[in-house]
Amino acid sequence: MGGTGDATLFGAGNGDLLVAGSGPVNILDAGVGNETLDGGTTSGNVTMTASANSNTNALMLGGNGTNDFIGGSGATSMVGGANATLNVFTFTGGGGSDVISNFRAGTDQLQLNSGQNLAASSVTGGNYSLTLNDGTQITMLGITSVTTTTNGGVTSIT
Numbered sequence: 001m002g003g004t005g006d007a008t009l010f011g012a013g014n015g016d017l018l019v020a021g022s023g024p025v026n027i028l029d030a031g032v033g034n035e036t037l038d039g040g041t042t043s044g045n046v047t048m049t050a051s052a053n054s055n056t057n058a059l060m061l062g063g064n065g066t067n068d069f070i071g072g073s074g075a076t077s078m079v080g081g082a083n084a085t086l087n088v089f090t091f092t093g094g095g096g097s098d099v100i101s102n103f104r105a106g107t108d109q110l111q112l113n114s115g116q117n118l119a120a121s122s123v124t125g126g127n128y129s130l131t132l133n134d135g136t137q138i139t140m141l142g143i144t145s146v147t148t149t150t151n152g153g154v155t156s157i158t
Helices: none
Strands: 007-010 017-019 025-029 034-038 045-049 057-061 066-070 075-079 086-091 097-101 109-112 118-124 127-132 137-140 148-151 154-157
Touching (some): 007 017
Parallel strands (some): 017 034, 045 066, 086 109, 097 137
16 A cells, blocks of 8 residues: 555555555556556556556556556456546557446547557447457447547547
């Protein structure tokens, strides 16, 4: 658990619970296995990174500040902070199956880094589903339409 200053916490293995502190900057980095990254108790900025290991399942919970969620290659559930300044969901490649909830259309952002492209999208059961060129599957719960822009090789979905 982070303290009152800036905190960087790393998961060491299966079953870790990493909790952001009350400081202005918190970095939570999942290890291998089932990991929980909890930024929900802070109003500071939180960066949460899922593991690049495909055997990792991560649960990421955003707080009230700016939340940066970085998806990995396993299965990741990302819950945006309902009262957050901003939630940014970033995907850099590696496959995986990810679920985003509490995405606030028009405020929050989903970013695909250079080399990541949207291969297909659909709306099913009130949820927006995306498939990326590397096979990554992303489901945005409760979202039925988005706006897509590309700037400098980075695709943003709002």
